Amino acid sequence: MSVGVPEEPLDARCKSPQLVEMHTFRDAVDVNYQRMAITGEELSGVPLEDLKDAASHLIEALRMRNQYMEKIGNQFPITTKRFLSGEYPANLPKFRRKNTEITANTSFNPPEPPKDHWGLNTPLPVFSTKYTLRRQNGVTEVCGEDGNLIPSLAEFYVSKDQFLADTERLTQMIVDGPLKSFCFRRLSYLQNKFQLHVLLNELRELHEQKSVSHRDFYNIRKVDTHIHAASSMNQKHLLRFIKKKIKTEADTVVLEKNKQPVTMKEVFKKMGIDAYDLSVDMLDVHADRNTFHRFDKFNTKYNPVGESTLREIFIKTDNYVEGKYFAEVLKEVLSDLEDSKYQHAEPRLSIYGRSKDEWDKLAKWAITHDVWSPNARWLIQVPRLYDIYKAKNMVQTFDELLDNVFTPLFEVTNDPSSHPELFRFLQQVSGIDSVDDESKHEYVHFDRSTPTPAAYKDAENPPYNYYLFYMYANLTALNAFRRERGMNTFSLRPHCGEAGHVNHLLTGYLLSESIAHGILLRKVPVLQYLFYLTQMGIAMSPLSNNSLFISYQRNPLPEYLQKGLNVSLSTDDPLQFHYTKEALMEEYSIAAQVWKLSSCDMCELARNSVMQSGFEDKVKIHWLGPNYREEGVVGNDIHRTNVPDIRVSFRHEAHVDELCNLFRVQHLTHQAE
């Protein structure tokens, strides 16, 4: 292994120029730094046969994910796509140039959003064709007058058989011994290569950052890619808010008990607490040593003072006061974000699927209280709680839950005037999340014999992949329908790999645009390598993990970052985990201190977070640069991201190298046959 930029032409030093080329792709954009060139005839340190097998498996897995993402219309990286389409590696560009002119002409800030951000003064679109909707196989079908699926959408209905077959293929792969070794070696290689890169180029990267005027870690855009709205304020903030309300709204009726109105004063009187008394200790919402590996205990921390009443009053959207207090406190959080200017968030709001009017109520809540900010885009989280609703007789079949969650979305797409507020609210929603304790044991297994949703009447909860598949299936059809009607579409961004079975990650790999957590990827090298190759986003929350599943020091984030996985930092629940007023900065600070991250590492994490986020293109081009969708260095604008071109170039070249490695071997195989 020789290190450094070779002075003499590479082909003078080894017999087979082709092999060298294969192992050191050099992006045609000129960025100067110390690169590592690997010479010698050997391939990736494994026998050629193993390499061939590995390549064919991995490419098959890449194709799978590509197909799922194309169907649902979620992100898939352009580089990997070009390899799959056969354009690369043969036609890797020989010359690329940064378009600096368009960059110079693009403002650093997106245009001011319209005053009427909900579009209340914009008439709802009217569509001449209205379709019939029906539930079939767990999915809402959009049918024409003939009662059949409309042809343009037909291809967007996916079959569970295909999914189960793909799951099976992938399951075989992740337990395949030689493939595991291969992926593990490649990941180790990537990590080592990064460490070498840093040793050689750290000062150059720093220099590049220093020479960019004005921009530093504090004024680059960062998005909190995973945060729950109900716990987005910190404990001190919620405490202050509650105290204020006890004082100013003592006589407001906040709930009904036995048909009797109960005022704020009475609620607290009954608990024996007055405003002055209340402390953070009493509030008791912070995770502590006793929540570790106890998700159940953690969930009760959502109840201030251990009282579900307070949760009901203060952090619910649908309650006696119509979510007034929750809206107020949330708007304070949003306003803090706006003050910070560069901090953004994607808070999750809940839809449970217990009844069909949940969406309308939520939309009404958001619009009535104007819960909106240019610094936030909403995600909707659907808790996996079928078993609870079933036990309480709120739903009879799993399909009812799906019907409650998805049918209103189809209806409003079919005819906006059917749910006018929902129509407007959805324009601010960028994706759907699936949430719950992944460590719960799954009693049911999803296979060909599992009942369809309409026939699913079991008292047990269906497994993670059953939930996710039907969410995917409905979203795919919905997105296609919305795309056809010119509306925004949704990403599927579930919690995944925080705990529980490996097949959660496998399902996430196939069906979701990005995931939250992913700490269990550390145990599954094949999937980890696939996550790398497809640059799937992972929104990680090491402080949250520290209280629940893995201690800070053992969190795999720094390792993922070194290998080049697409990771971002997020807070999850500032109410439970953070101490300062600036939860996201606290998260970055701790990561930087404990893992000794450089300014460049931190800016890379921040850039990843914007990339992963659901903010619209028209916003991202201002935050990341107008070319941000381009591959490698051409897509980077250090004046906005503060990420050195050197780092981006290194990442891109490493990524292309890995893909070349696989696709060239496959090519050789084809030639040999």
Added chain:
Amino acid sequence: MSVGVPEEPLDARCKSPQLVEMHTFRDAVDVNYQRMAITGEELSGVPLEDLKDAASHLIEALRMRNQYMEKIGNQFPITTKRFLSGEYPANLPKFRRKNTEITANTSFNPPEPPKDHWGLNTPLPVFSTKYTLRRQNGVTEVCGEDGNLIPSLAEFYVSKDQFLADTERLTQMIVDGPLKSFCFRRLSYLQNKFQLHVLLNELRELHEQKSVSHRDFYNIRKVDTHIHAASSMNQKHLLRFIKKKIKTEADTVVLEKNKQPVTMKEVFKKMGIDAYDLSVDMLDVHADRNTFHRFDKFNTKYNPVGESTLREIFIKTDNYVEGKYFAEVLKEVLSDLEDSKYQHAEPRLSIYGRSKDEWDKLAKWAITHDVWSPNARWLIQVPRLYDIYKAKNMVQTFDELLDNVFTPLFEVTNDPSSHPELFRFLQQVSGIDSVDDESKHEYVHFDRSTPTPAAYKDAENPPYNYYLFYMYANLTALNAFRRERGMNTFSLRPHCGEAGHVNHLLTGYLLSESIAHGILLRKVPVLQYLFYLTQMGIAMSPLSNNSLFISYQRNPLPEYLQKGLNVSLSTDDPLQFHYTKEALMEEYSIAAQVWKLSSCDMCELARNSVMQSGFEDKVKIHWLGPNYREEGVVGNDIHRTNVPDIRVSFRHEAHVDELCNLFRVQHLTHQAE
């Protein structure tokens, strides 16, 4: 070992009630929690002979420190003192009661400080007797008309021979094998006992905290016990400040070069930077991976944009603009503290000892710019830079440096009108710190042959203990003099045990009230145990250590805390280490997260910090409670400190147990003789 509160009387279970009593002191104040009682006849797990030897050594070491502290008039814990005086263990109280009445009648907040906080309208005190001052043996002597030391002060002049003899005794102890083992075992025992305590009482402690109204970690007083004024703002704050000044004071002359005035604009023009350009990256004041074990590199981080000019302009008190900008930015820091209400700090300002007017200039700077806050008390840091000044011909002998540092303090004590501003400024100063890179090699050794300060003309720097001894000697005389005149006195609170030789810690143990850092105590069990027994304060800064000397995960703070050492948390240099606006909260947050500290642990750290701080008694009685000087539970007021009585009781009983262990054995020895 039996665990839990014994149901039957202890003496029913073992033959020698005396032995049980010896091992389980129970404070006569009634606090209910699960205690551990040790039964059986064996003593501390070592042979009786070893125990006797250990006890006699340790008690000798305790006596030494007690004498040094009595002379200088710095804190020494009352419990240990009572053992040394022979009052304990025989007369350990049988009954103690909390004085709750006085507590109830003491406000939570100290009275508003007078508007004229510098006392500018108060006439200076006039003393009929004025003494002559002379330098002798490295100390300023206060002499009467007869030219001799005045008798009342004579006992406060200490001899270097005594110090060297004590050092030698202590050095023998810390390398004594059996004593090392003994101390190591006791410390391990303390740590284990604490862990058991937590397992048994965690929920009770939490419950005690919850049942205290209003009070929580956010609204208890905490003092940043170790922070340098010049780096007390974070990097973003300094950046904003500089940018603002470039804009608003472009034409202000800020320095003189070759006798030509240079304006702010010109300074930045020469550097090729304009206000908009400047970023945190360019500022480059943050510690990074490259400062680890490179204190020299770290020191250069004090220069913004690597330019000592900017340091000169913005963070010096004595420059062309007379420290105007430094005063402004510091006042912003102080104002943030005041906004937080519960956060306080003890910032260090520098006196170098290069010339005699430094004190007057500093005092003038502070008073002219009114750099003052009820949330801050100043410490003065004296860098150990004799060798630099000597090389630059600024001083000829070491005594000149001492003379420059201490004589003005004696002069102003002798005759306040000689330095009126200094007189007033000193009322806000609580102590003296000694600072520099401890890891520098020491070429000179302090022994009987080392020249006295007046004869010290060597080009090499004198060693750490030489510096500290002469600072101690001067302070001891000065404090005695000031006490006699009814003025406030000073604590000696050096940086100590951050790096370098173990004898730094040994010297610190003898001479200083408390120390900053102390991370090397982990390697010296005898000293660590002595620090425990004397409850010496240790202001620790794990984030600072993480960038310089020991990675966060390996920091001994959590271990010290478990054992019951008197540790507090401090930031050292927010400019170099912290990311958020709330540096002290960031420090606490990271410690809490990484080491899984409970709310009780954090409140204990905060209470320690107030105890260690130089805030006056009349302030502390409001923050900690009017009885705070009392031993154990009687001294704790959970309504102010949020530290459960259970925790305080546990700490006190453990401390008394350790002391009983030593003093009873000594007693047995005496009886046997």
